[in-house]
Amino acid sequence: MQTHEIRKRFLEHFVNAGHTEVPSASVILDDPNLLFVNAGMVQFVPFFLGQRTPPYDTATSIQKCIRTPDIDEVGITTRHNTFFQMAGNFSFGDYFKRGAIELAWSLLTTSVDEGGYGFDPERLWATVYYDDDEAIGLWQEIAGLPAERIQRRGMADNYWSMGIPGPCGPCSEIYYDRGPDYGVEGGPEANEDRYIEIWNLVFMQNERGEGTSKDDFEILGPLPRKNIDTGMGVERIACLLQNVDNVYETDLMRPTIDAVAALAPRGYSQGNAADDVRYRVIADHSRTAAIIIGDGVTPGNEGRGYVLRRLLRRIIRAAKLLGVDQPIMATLMVCVRDAMGPSYPELVADFDRISRIAVAEETAFNRTLAAGSKLFADAAEATRAAGKSELPGAQAFALHDTYGFPIELTCEMAAEAGLQVDELGFRELMAEQRNRAKADAAARKHAHADLSAYRELVDSGPTEFTGFTELSTQARILGIFVDGKRVPVVSHTGRPESGGDAPGRVEIVLDRTPLYAESGGQIADIGAILGTGSSATARAAVTDVQKIAKTLFTHRVNVESGEFVEGDTVTAEVDAEWRRGATQGHSGTHMVHAALREVLGPGAVQAGSLNRPGYLRFDFNWQGALSDDQRTRIEEIANEAVQADHQVNTFVTELDKAKAMGAMALFGEAYPDQVRVVEIGGPFSLELCGGTHVHNSAQIGPISLLGESSVGSGVRRVEAYVGLESFKHLSRERALMAGLASSLKVPSEEVPARVATLVDKLKSAEKELERLRLAGARAAAAGAAAGAQTVGRVKLVAQRVDGPMSAGDLRSLVGSVKSQLGADPAVIALIAEGDGGSVPFVVAVNPAAADLGLSANDLVKAIGSAVDGRGGGKPDLAQGSGRNAAGIDAALAGLRAEIARS
Template identity: 55%
Template structure:
């Protein structure tokens, strides 16, 4: 049974039983504790935590998930990959244990002909929490599972919580016996490789207090409303039903693995080492496809770094398997064909996805070249110092700074006869992981104490949000929050969060800054600094009380700054227009991946590999302004998400949308996007658009910035004034300015070249004079001098060294602000006596600096005079000790 069919059967089964279908949320998640969705229940957290009422009593989903904690171990076991899909059915205060257990067992054992999975009951085991007699009894009497196949387990295995105070409860799992070839008999307590978990049923019926993440916390009492959260790993069910040994051999993964084997000419099954690498490629390519599909582009932080690491591990594995060509374009095409039956948007958006992946592979190829050069220098330095090992610090720097894989460092160092200090490298990696874990743990506090906000929602319901309808409302202060607690009032000068029963203020979202404005009532005046949504349904206002005392229960007028809102509307609609213009000029793959706008200003990130030429930028700017001149109508409509997709509305990658979405059209299909922001009514209200910059924000991603409306007028006026001043200063008509400036630049460059030639001749003359006047140190000529900059210092040191007619050494200092650069040189005859510029320099500077026997350079602190003295002493010492 193909994976897409397993998925369809799961959804159909629960839809027939009154569940609402909820589409998978994107992998990137707006949650302070997570980078990516890592479990099927994550999109339902607000309902399970009681932060918002569930819009349906029961739901079903197949959620895309990603876990990267054990990324280095991917491919080494049958069950663990980075990307996976979680089948889940959920109940919010509706059905509970009896129905949940019955649903799971019925679907798993129901004959294939009747829409089930057809697994034999004789191969199934179940586990329950050791105190959950109710669940054990249901399995025994209602389902008919033999008591000797019902395993009772402890808190760590069969009790669920989110690791923080909140809902918790016992769980029950269904396992399948894969047979004696996979391990010893005796059930999941004996061997979980043979007895593999297929699904987990969580019964949320209690509330837990503070304590350990897994155990050692108090149970505070029963929840007022019991919930159900289940998870069935789609990949595990697939390799069970497809009769293969592991998730890398199922129909959605094996074709990628086979193509990798074909490209590398390394057959699968040849050796454990090559099999692990092929599995890594198959897993990581599929994972990267899904991450890029959800709008992430490679980078150096957060989820962007996770993607970069996954892509580079794929390329690295292919290279270690012997393939040096561009692998990702080949492999991503296969991955698309594997995943598009379940996710058709992958095919629709494939050109952009493949562009991002190919750009990162190109970037990594350059990284490998750079890393190889750095490694060669480190190896040469180790050999020059007589060491047989490359330091752990060098290996870690290559890995951490340049992205150079440690296994390539080990392999290439070995080729040159060196070992690598693996223990030192491991210690540095362990320390980095410790810091990363500490950082991840600190992010868990991002949940904060939301009780003050949830209490307000529970008491008064959601905020009546009127930002689309009006700029002013008569409102009541429902709550004032200072820190994490509610207070009765806030005095002048205080900065607090205020909850109103109704508000006209736009809360920051979708790249648009929140509104500015005032709360006014009696003698109270409060300036609105920011507007946000801390919990679903609630809008809060961060305010500074600038007059009077603001009290809970007070009546106030909430008043948005009209000029601010107008500027924000112009900028947000301008963002849509620029996005459409980019797609018109560059093609449909130039998709927005992020944006930010505030009154008069917009910034838009989009998928594109190369810099836009000045001509292309002008073309995009003209397309945007022509659309504005045509005064295209702006229409806002509400519809279901499937309806919006059907008419081609573009969604911002990484955003999570409700079933009912807001579609903003500018000129009909010319610009059609899902958007919750505020917009103008006609395109002409945007005013002119002026692109001010274009830059790179990572491989495969560019950024344009622009100003609109009055800000665009001001920007263009400044540009006009600048051109006028240049034309006046240069006595040149405006239209001839480019040629005039080019001619001036050429003349300046030629003057600089002539200056360099003159300086070189002066240096040569000075070098000859210095060499002739060299002092004598133990029979060797010694020259010390200063130079104005490092380039001159190196040139002078080399020139003096070449002009000695006897053994000679040179030290040239370049003074700075409390520091200096020292350049050392040794003539050929001096090197014949055993003198080395690199050794003399390092000892002079206390180990700092680098170079070779002829020329070396390093930096020191303080004045250069003592360094000259030390340098001369070292020369004398070397020569004297060599003769004794």
């Protein structure tokens, strides 16, 4: 049975049982505890926590999930993926244990001809929480499972929670016995490779407190109502129904393995376990990377971007270790698209962007590999020069940490160079880094914000936003909150002479409002809430507007006078000047986006934006900096559209229709079925957008690009002023140009040429100064060499160098002296006073002195201690820096004494 059919049967089974089908959420959700969605229930958390009332009693979904904590184990076990599909059914106070067990058992054991999966009931086992006698009784009654195929397990295995305070409960897991070829008898407790978990039924009935592990937390008490959360692993079901050994060989991943095998000199499943793991890593990570990119992530050095980069680099590493030297990422992305497209059509629609980002990272990493190879060659040479055969673990870790060099690749290169690698030392350093990362993540992890106080208002329906058509609205106060707690009244009591205390964070919720809540890159409106009637003296300044549950607007306010009472009628007003600037900034963002796509093509896809009155910034996916001509053309096109005075039209339509019209959407953003479309100049700009805009493009005013920069691998940023801020910027630029023209005594149009001439003259002067400096250095070197002393069996040059010198200057001078001392044993040590009170020093040892047992790395430490500094390096050349110039003479004397003793 193909995986797409497995998905289809699951959803049909539960929809026929009365469940509402809910589409998969993006793998990126606004949850402070999660980099990626890692379980099927994550999008339903507000319902389980009681923050929102679910719009349905039962639901079913197949959720995209990503888990990366044990990424290094992928491909080694037979059942774990970084990306997997979690099929689930959920009950919010409807059915409980009996219903969950009946629904799961019937789907698993019903024949294929009748719409089920057709599993042999005699090969199914169940585990339950150790004291859940009710579940045991239900398994025996409903499924007819004998007692010996039901196992009790403890909290670590059969008690589920999110890992933070919140809902929790005992669970019952269903396992399939794959037979004696896969391990010993005895059920899941004996062997989880033979007995593979396929479904987890969570009986969510309690609330947990703080804790540090799966079984170290307090049960605070029962939830208000009992819920069901289940998860069936689609990949594991496919593995069993397709009769393959592991999840990597199912119909969704085996095509990728076969495509790589066609390029590699060594095939898959040919007796080489290490190679088989590499094939599985490539197959697993390729589709994970495609899903992550598809949901809007680009490779970077932190957070989600770092996870994506690591996945892509592991793919490239694994391919190279298989002997595939040619670029492979484009082929892999095609395999993923073809295999996953029937279930995830967005991978097909957005394929060009997904493939381009993956290929660009491959190209960049190949350059990194080249740079890391040079560092490895230097480390290998130093290891051999020291007479050792093992590359230090610290060097291997530096290659990994700085260049992303996998330890396997380092080991392979070391073997080719006749060396070994201190893998134990490497893994100790890796463990230290991993522990630091885990501690950091744990410190950031916390309970979900308690929004239960807002639940009644959320359930009563969305706030009506009137700001598209008016700036002042009469409204009713639905709720008042101080520091997150609902209160009936709030007043201005903060005047010192009154002796009262100012209230804390005050939020007012209205039934309708003209004030825009921050979203879509547009920051919130500012304005005021004014009392009416008997409360006419009441006034509150609105400083921010935010959304709760994406529907309820909360106005953060400073109460300036009077008092506000829940139920009062008030007037909400937008600061008109602020809104004018905000609409200019937002509409200007659309202009710049359209211009970017016209100049760069459809690959310039939005990756984020921010606009406020008079200013905008726009992030987009693109490799490499824009040229001057491209920036100029983008600015021209945007301003031409402004001057054309296009009418700005907005309308609401179905999401599919909007996309069919070509409306641009933000990748990774979840949109409702009904969306608002903003059209400027017909086909020039057509985007899904819920923000406020000008009525005609001429109202935006001039757009001035301030610059363009990188904000991460494959992501660029343009910034611009609009409207009056643009005019002020251009006025400042004009004044600056006028000042330069006056100083240079040339007309404004000749300033660039005049500045270029001055720069050329300055460069010539710098070159002449450098020539004179080098000549002086050579003369000083000759003098230093002539003044060499014989100390024991060594010629020694140990001198203070006059004038401020850098470490680089000293290295150059040391090299010159060394070349003039011939082949006899020689040591050169130069020290100087540098800029900012530093004391740089360099020590060099020629080969003949090294044969006597002298090492620059040892000698430089003798100097460092005398000048309150430290240093180090290679046996032939080392350097350092101190901060006590008064110790220079003592340092040189100490060096002479050290050599005399050798």
